[in-house]
Amino acid sequence: MSRRVVIAVFPGIQGLDLVGPLEVFDAAHRVLAHQRPSAPGYRVSVVAATRAVLRTESGLRIVPDGTFAGVRGPVDTLLIAGGAGARRASHDPAVSAWVRRVVPRCRRVASVCTGAFVLGAAGVLDGRRATTHWAHAARLQAAYPSAQVSSDAIYVHDQQLWTSAGVTAGMDLSLALVEQDLGRDVALTVARQLVVFVRRAGGQSQFSAQLSSQLAEREPLRDLQTYIAEHPTADLRVPALSARAGMSPRNFARAFAAEVGVTPAAFVERARVEVARRLLETSTLDIEAVSAQAGFARVETLRRAFQRQLNVAPNEYRRRFA
Numbered sequence: 001m002s003r004r005v006v007i008a009v010f011p012g013i014q015g016l017d018l019v020g021p022l023e024v025f026d027a028a029h030r031v032l033a034h035q036r037p038s039a040p041g042y043r044v045s046v047v048a049a050t051r052a053v054l055r056t057e058s059g060l061r062i063v064p065d066g067t068f069a070g071v072r073g074p075v076d077t078l079l080i081a082g083g084a085g086a087r088r089a090s091h092d093p094a095v096s097a098w099v100r101r102v103v104p105r106c107r108r109v110a111s112v113c114t115g116a117f118v119l120g121a122a123g124v125l126d127g128r129r130a131t132t133h134w135a136h137a138a139r140l141q142a143a144y145p146s147a148q149v150s151s152d153a154i155y156v157h158d159q160q161l162w163t164s165a166g167v168t169a170g171m172d173l174s175l176a177l178v179e180q181d182l183g184r185d186v187a188l189t190v191a192r193q194l195v196v197f198v199r200r201a202g203g204q205s206q207f208s209a210q211l212s213s214q215l216a217e218r219e220p221l222r223d224l225q226t227y228i229a230e231h232p233t234a235d236l237r238v239p240a241l242s243a244r245a246g247m248s249p250r251n252f253a254r255a256f257a258a259e260v261g262v263t264p265a266a267f268v269e270r271a272r273v274e275v276a277r278r279l280l281e282t283s284t285l286d287i288e289a290v291s292a293q294a295g296f297a298r299v300e301t302l303r304r305a306f307q308r309q310l311n312v313a314p315n316e317y318r319r320r321f322a
Contacts, residue, residue, distance in 0.1 A: 002029075002043035003076040003181065006102075008118070009048050009064065010095075012085025015056035016167045017112040018046065021079055024174035027190045028182060035189075039182070047071055049095070057083050068098045075106045077177065082113025082133070082166065090117035099124065110162035110177065112170035119163070120144035129158040133166030171196055217259050220245045225260065228268055232275045232295035236268045272296060273309045280318040287314055 005025055009018055022044060029041035048054055048064040055061055080086065080099075089095045099122035103109055111119050116132040117140060119125050125147035132140050137151035150156055155164035155173040164173035171194070179187035224245055228236055241264055242252035256264050276294035279285055287299055296302040306314050 002041050004074070005042050005044045005077045005079065006071055006075050007044065007046050007079045007081060008068070008099075008115075009046055009054065009062060009081045010083075010085035010089040011048075011054040012083055012088065013054075013056050013081045014083030014113060014167060015058050015060045017081040017083055017086075017115065017170050018056075018062070020168060020171040021081075021112065021174040022046070023194060024171055024178060024190060027193050028178045028186060031186055031189050031193070032182065035186070057085070068095075068102075071102055073105070075102065076108070078102060078106045078109045079174075080109075080111040080115030080118045082111065082115035082117075082170075084114075086114045087117050087136075090121040096122045106160075108160040108162060108177070110164070110173060112164050112173065113166035114140075116140055116163045117143065119161075120147060124161065125163075128161050129156050130161070130163040131156045131165055132163065135166075168196075218255070220247075221256055221259055224256075225267070229271045229274075232272045233293065234295070236264075236295065238264055268295075269305050270309060273305050276302060276306070276314065277310075277317065280314060290314065 025042040025044050032039050032041045045065040047066045051064050053061050113133045114136050125144050129148045131150040131153045137149050141149040154169045164170050175187050238249050242249040245252050272295045276290050279290045291299045291302040
């Protein structure tokens with residue numbers, strides 16, 4: 001029997017909060033049909049208050065498969081899509097009442113982005129750890145003070161409750177749900193088919209080295225940011241970087257800090273820590289090899305960088321997220 005996934009939507013949702021998870025579950029179902037035909041896949045339905053056509057924030061039109069009232073019987077996974085429409089729906093008593101009725105019939109409950117506000121209004125977040133898009137985390141915490149809101153995690157898993165950050169983080173959450181159901185191999189196959197990062201760990205930051213810094217205005221500096229991220233083992237000291245940018249070291253260091261918001265050394269460290277994190281999550285390389293491939297001259301340098309950036313040792317990070 002297929003696992004029943006119900007995705008709740010509202011007028012004005014963020015389109016990717018629906019389409020991203022939908023594509024993950026559909027891809028997983030197709031992978032199973034090819035690799036393990038006897039295994040239960042997914043049966044996804046999109047439901048709203050009515051079956052009338054609704055528009056997402058970007059104008060995409062959606063025709064729901066059914067209505068909230070039509071959701072009867074057991075549900076494997078209830079997922080609440082986010083966006084401005086979800087925030088508005090969190091103030092609708094009828095929506096909250098429906099969520100409270102259906103949650104006891106669900107094996108697990110999830111939200112993407114500000115879909116967490118809908119769960120919060122229904123009392124689902126009370127006493128639980130949760131997350132949402134970083135721009136709305138403080139508002140979620142203020143609205144539902146009994147929840148423990150993380151402002152930075154890609155997704156948070158607390159018993160049968162799963163919540164994620166915004167937009168593409170909904171795909172990370174959905175891949176984690178697929179992995180929980182069907183194993184890592186299927187989740188990795190789905191990730192590769194969808195050409196997304198091979199499942200980011202939930203406790204990872206919502207910000208990469210590039211996202212946590214500004215994008216430089218000048219093209220040579222923007223190109224250099226990409227070069228740093230893609231070549232962690234290269235000579236990334238100021239003299240070498242300034243030469244690539246065609247600038248004097250002093251002028252380069254001043255311009256980079258002004259346009260990117262951090263010094264070249266700080267940006268390089270963030271980029272190398274990001275590479276090390278991925279290796280710790282997805283490989284069995286020892287710490288010495290991880291350190292070398294991430295561009296750190298010594299393991300101790302890697303450890304100090306992890307403490308500065310993540311407040312955790314590399315071995316502990318692997319234990320949590322591998």
